[in-house]
Amino acid sequence: MDEMIKIAVDAMGGDHAPAEMVKGAVGAVALRQDIKVYLIGQQDRVKEELAKYSYQGTQIEVIHAQEVIETAEPPVMAIRRKKQSSIVLGMNMVKEKKADAFVSAGSSGAILVGGQVIVGRIKGVERPPLAPLIPTKKGVSLLIDCGANVDARASHLVQFAKMGSIYMENVLQVKHPRVAIVNIGAEEEKGNALVKETFPLLKNCPDINFVGSIEARDIPHGEADVIVCEAFVGNVILKLYEGVGATFLSMVKQGMMETFRSKVGALLVKPALKKTLKGFEASEYGGAPLLGLNGLVVKTHGSSKAKEVTNSIIQCVTFKEQEINEKIRKNIGTSPMEE
Amino acid sequence: MDEMIKIAVDAMGGDHAPAEMVKGAVGAVALRQDIKVYLIGQQDRVKEELAKYSYQGTQIEVIHAQEVIETAEPPVMAIRRKKQSSIVLGMNMVKEKKADAFVSAGSSGAILVGGQVIVGRIKGVERPPLAPLIPTKKGVSLLIDCGANVDARASHLVQFAKMGSIYMENVLQVKHPRVAIVNIGAEEEKGNALVKETFPLLKNCPDINFVGSIEARDIPHGEADVIVCEAFVGNVILKLYEGVGATFLSMVKQGMMETFRSKVGALLVKPALKKTLKGFEASEYGGAPLLGLNGLVVKTHGSSKAKEVTNSIIQCVTFKEQEINEKIRKNIGTSPMEE
Numbered sequence: 001m002d003e004m005i006k007i008a009v010d011a012m013g014g015d016h017a018p019a020e021m022v023k024g025a026v027g028a029v030a031l032r033q034d035i036k037v038y039l040i041g042q043q044d045r046v047k048e049e050l051a052k053y054s055y056q057g058t059q060i061e062v063i064h065a066q067e068v069i070e071t072a073e074p075p076v077m078a079i080r081r082k083k084q085s086s087i088v089l090g091m092n093m094v095k096e097k098k099a100d101a102f103v104s105a106g107s108s109g110a111i112l113v114g115g116q117v118i119v120g121r122i123k124g125v126e127r128p129p130l131a132p133l134i135p136t137k138k139g140v141s142l143l144i145d146c147g148a149n150v151d152a153r154a155s156h157l158v159q160f161a162k163m164g165s166i167y168m169e170n171v172l173q174v175k176h177p178r179v180a181i182v183n184i185g186a187e188e189e190k191g192n193a194l195v196k197e198t199f200p201l202l203k204n205c206p207d208i209n210f211v212g213s214i215e216a217r218d219i220p221h222g223e224a225d226v227i228v229c230e231a232f233v234g235n236v237i238l239k240l241y242e243g244v245g246a247t248f249l250s251m252v253k254q255g256m257m258e259t260f261r262s263k264v265g266a267l268l269v270k271p272a273l274k275k276t277l278k279g280f281e282a283s284e285y286g287g288a289p290l291l292g293l294n295g296l297v298v299k300t301h302g303s304s305k306a307k308e309v310t311n312s313i314i315q316c317v318t319f320k321e322q323e324i325n326e327k328i329r330k331n332i333g334t335s336p337m338e339e
Numbered sequence: 340m341d342e343m344i345k346i347a348v349d350a351m352g353g354d355h356a357p358a359e360m361v362k363g364a365v366g367a368v369a370l371r372q373d374i375k376v377y378l379i380g381q382q383d384r385v386k387e388e389l390a391k392y393s394y395q396g397t398q399i400e401v402i403h404a405q406e407v408i409e410t411a412e413p414p415v416m417a418i419r420r421k422k423q424s425s426i427v428l429g430m431n432m433v434k435e436k437k438a439d440a441f442v443s444a445g446s447s448g449a450i451l452v453g454g455q456v457i458v459g460r461i462k463g464v465e466r467p468p469l470a471p472l473i474p475t476k477k478g479v480s481l482l483i484d485c486g487a488n489v490d491a492r493a494s495h496l497v498q499f500a501k502m503g504s505i506y507m508e509n510v511l512q513v514k515h516p517r518v519a520i521v522n523i524g525a526e527e528e529k530g531n532a533l534v535k536e537t538f539p540l541l542k543n544c545p546d547i548n549f550v551g552s553i554e555a556r557d558i559p560h561g562e563a564d565v566i567v568c569e570a571f572v573g574n575v576i577l578k579l580y581e582g583v584g585a586t587f588l589s590m591v592k593q594g595m596m597e598t599f600r601s602k603v604g605a606l607l608v609k610p611a612l613k614k615t616l617k618g619f620e621a622s623e624y625g626g627a628p629l630l631g632l633n634g635l636v637v638k639t640h641g642s643s644k645a646k647e648v649t650n651s652i653i654q655c656v657t658f659k660e661q662e663i664n665e666k667i668r669k670n671i672g673t674s675p676m677e678e
Contacts, residue, residue, distance in 0.1 A: 050641035059673070120472055136651035137586055140358035150523070150531035184489070184574040192571045220586035232531045235523040237579060240555035244583040247476055247559035252591060255615030256608050265607025276594030 004036045007097035007316050008090040010039030012068045013106025014304050018042075021048035021105065024309020029059040031310070034318055035051060038099060040065050040086040042055075065089050071302070075109030079117060087111065091118035094295035101296035101316035103287065105304040112148040115297040122325060124332040125151065125292035127229070129160045130298050130299060131167065132240055132288035136147045138222030140285055141176075142168050146234035147290065152331035155195040157181070158205060163328055164226035164289045165208045170322040171315065172285070176209045182233055183213035202228070207331060249277070286315030292328060296320070343375045343530060347429040347438035349663050350380030351407045352445025353643050361388035363648020368398040370649070374656055377438060379425040381405050386399065404428050410641070414448030415434065418456060426450065430457035433634035440655035441637035442626065444643040451487040454629045454636040461664060463671040464631035468499045468570070469638060470506065471557075471627035473580055477561030479624055481507050483518075485573035486629065493536040496520070496567050497544060501566035502630045502667050504547045509661040510654065515548045519563035521572055522552035546670060553570070588616070595607070623647075625654030631667060635659070 009025050011018040018041050025091045036059055039046050043064040050060065065086040069078045082088060087106055092116040093099035102119075104111055112130060121128055130147030133140040138258065144164040161179045168177035181198060183191045188199055190213065195205060202210045214224050216237065256266035287300030287308065296319050300312045319325075348364050350357040357380050364376045375398055382403040389399065406424040408417045409655035421427060426445055430453040432438035441458075443450055451469060460467055469486030472479040483503040488495060500518045520537060522530045527538055529552065541549045553563050555576065568576065614637050626639030626647065630676035635658050639651045658664075 020563045136457055136589070165507075177544050177578040182575065184578075193573075216577075217582035219579060220582045222618025232523055233572060233575055234616035236521065236555040237415055237573060238555075238574060239523075240558065240579050241583055243556035243559045245587060248584060248587045251476070251615050252612065255612040258615060262611035263603040265609075269608055270602045270604075273594040274595035275593065276597060 004034055005098045005317050006036045006311050007040065008038040008040055008063075008093045008102045009309070009313065010086045010090055010104035010106050011039040011046045011062075012065065012086045013104045014302050015105075016299070016303070017105065018049050020304060020306045021309055022046060022210070023053070024304070025060060025313065026050070026053040026055045027306055027310035028313035029055050031314060032317060033059070034320060035059065035313070036061065038063050038090075038181035040090050040091065042066070042068070043324070055100050063089060064114060069107050069110045071107045073110070074108065075113040076106060078110050079113045081185065087114055088118065091115065091297070092194070094119050094293075094297065097295075098321045099295075101298060103300060103309065103312045103316060105287075105292055105296045105300040105302055105309070107232050108299060109148070111297060111299050112290065115293050119295050120299060121295045122292050122294055122329050122332065125163075125328070126159060127156050128290050128292040129163065130288050130290050131160075131164055132238060133285045134219070134221030134227075134238065136220055140172070141219065141222060142172075142226050143227045143229070143234055143238060144291070145229065145231045146238045146288065147231050149231045151232075152194070152230040154194060154201055155298060157194070157198045157230065158295050159292070159332060161205065161208050161226060161228045162331055164228065166324060166327045167289065167291060168225050170324055170327065171318050174225050177222075177225035178211045179208045179228060180211050180214035181227040182219075182229035182237070183215065186213050188212070198228075203225065284311055286312040289315070289319065292332075294325070296325070327338055343373055344656050344659050345375045345377065345438045346652050347377040347379055347402075347432045348648070348652065349425045349429055349440045349441070349443035349445050350378040350385045350401075351404065351425045353639070353641050354444075355642070355644060356444065357385050357388050359643060359645045360648055361385060362392070362645035363400060363643070364648035365389070365392040365394050365654065366645055367652035368394050368630045370653060371656060372398070372654070374398065375400065376652060377432065379429050379674065380404070381407075386497050390470075401402040402428060405495050408446050408449045410446045412446065412449070414417045414446060414452040417446070417449050426453055427457065430454065430636070431564050433458050433636065435636075438634070439659045441650070442635060442637045442639060442648065442651045444639045444641055444648070446628075447638060448487070450636060450638050451629065452519065454632050458632045458634050458636060461631050461633055461668050461671065464502075464667070465498060467631035468502065468543050469629050470499075470503060471577060472511075472624045473558070473566075473577065475559055475561030479511070479563060480558065480564055480566050481511075482566045482573055482577060483630070484551035484568065484570045484602060485577045485627065487568050488570045490571075491533070491569040493533060493540055496533070496537045496569065497540050498631070498671060500524070500541055500544065500547050500565060500567045501670055503665060505666045505670060506628065507564050509663055509666065513564050513647050517550045517562075518547045518565040518567060519553035521558075521566060521568035521576070524550050525554065527551070537567075539629060623650055625651040628658065630653070631671075633664070635664070
């Protein structure tokens with residue numbers, strides 16, 4: 001029992017909670033017998049969902065949480081006041097080493113605040129970045145940071161590059177991940193003040209495989225594995241990615257329904273098209289880790305279904321097995337950047 | 340003759356110069372008899388192209404330019420040294436009021452530098468923004484600024500909002516254009532330091548219809564007519580828009596070629612799909628104006644074909660007819676922001 005990897009899951013967060021969260025947890029324990037999942041939430045509702053499935057009873061435990069943090073609540077207040085919420089309870093479990101990781105599809109703001117305030121940073125880590133995977137033509141890239149760290153400094157971005165490299169190398173098994181910084185041109189002299197300051201630091205950083213600037217246009221082509229930017233820009237990239245993709249898809253669908261001829265064609269095209277576009281989905285890799293914490297916190301999409309929840313739990317297992325935090329601790333601690 | 344609107348066109352800039360530039364100019368004078376187009380470039384090559392068409396001879400004049408500024412050249416140097424380039428000659432014509440506007444598909448950097456250094460700013464305008472139109476589900480939005488003004492200040496963004504409103508209202512005939520600022524959340528307290536400082540200024544600006552923050556996800560839905568941001572973020576939005584769109588389209592095409600069944604379907608779907616996706620093209624509205632100058636400079640896509648060139652010339656005509664610069668001069672000059 002003691003060797004089990006323990007994952008706490010917010011059963012109440014997300015659009016399809018608790019049903020899909022519970023289903024995702026059941027899916028994860030079916031895949032791995034060496035993990036234990038704590039489902040945190042309103043126990044009556046969670047148990048009602050759990051009753052629908054059969055699973056190894058010792059692998060799932062329900063932990064009651066009286067309160068729920070709503071997406072619209074101001075995060076700092078919510079974390080401070082709702083001590084009995086699933087998010088605060090889950091974060092506390094990680095802090096107290098009762099869980100190795102916490103997965104939530106709930107309020108991004110509360111997760112970011114809770115991660116920093118409750119779980120706390122690894123010594124030497126200046127700011128913990130939120131690093132979602134985004135789909136590309138070649139697979140996925142890690143976009144780091146999309147979190148709360150707006151107006152970051154150059155030293156933060158260097159740490160993001162290092163943590164992102166460790167993550168991609170060990171969790172996604174990408175050898176010598178290519179690190180690029182988001183810029184408005186390929187040349188070294190291009191950019192805003194932050195990028196100009198960060199560029200030479202990344203270039204001289206021995207621990208990473210820095211390949212230079214990446215223009216936003218080239219991100220979907222998969223030209224880099226770790227895409228470094230400050231959180232405002234990262235957030236814009238992440239959300240525009242979703243927005244343009246969704247708009248484009250809806251226009252393709254609309255176009256196909258335009259005429260009788262196109263409707264017939266749509267029926268024929270659909271299966272192959274669906275298969276191809278499935279590749280342009282990042283959810284199968286799990287959620288976005290909040291890196292650099294004393295433990296692991298993973299934010300999954302608010303719209304997460306069971307499969308993404310299962311994948312996020314498995315992602316936490318890999319994170320633990322690959323000793324990512326030990327590697328971050330070692331790398332950031334001994335870094336010449338740190339003085 | 341004196342009442343003619345005079346447009347200078349860089350015949351040498353862009354991937355398809357001079358052929359498509361010349362063809363576009365011929366297209367424009369066919370549409371409007373009250374305009375005169377100056378084609379600036381290597382005269383032998385330009386005249387050779389011109390000889391392919393019939394047009395009203397007095398409406399097109401070729402002006403010889405010995406030099407060409409290449410896309411890769413450092414812009415400041417290029418503008419300073421290549422006095423006989425099509426870009427410098429065109430800018431000088433605008434400066435000397437020999438032309439009302441200059442259209443180029445050449446080096447963005449050289450166009451931005453030339454606009455500021457040669458044509459010069461309207462008194463009171465702190466920085467001239469480059470403002471492309473981006474396609475949305477509902478039509479187009481003006482993305483302002485995508486230019487060279489990285490690390491902008493709040494007062495710059497307020498001017499962008501005003502100039503963008505004037506442009507959308509008068510050139511695109513959008514009544515009371517909705518102005519939004521790019522942000523990472525909808526609430527007023529969200530954002531980086533620049534957005535937090537700018538938000539209340541826009542809110543209290545009497546000349547614009549400010550609707551608050553816009554998240555990148557909602558940009559493709561057309562939730563705002565004027566989308567205000569500083570140039571680094573604007574550049575990321577513009578290029579990611581193109582990148583995700585192009586990647587998505589290539590994946591759709593690839594998906595359709597996957598099986599025999601899908602290939603047959605693709606043939607049936609193609610005409611309707613093409614028609615729908617054409618709506619998601621901004622080039623029919625012309626190029627990106629560099630606003631706030633003593634004249635007009637329009638940057639068109641490097642990949643511009645004749646139609647976009649024609650549209651850009653017509654856009655310059657509307658700009659002149661609607662007296663946009665007089666409106667900007669009046670609005671920025673009398674603004675309470677200016678003190």
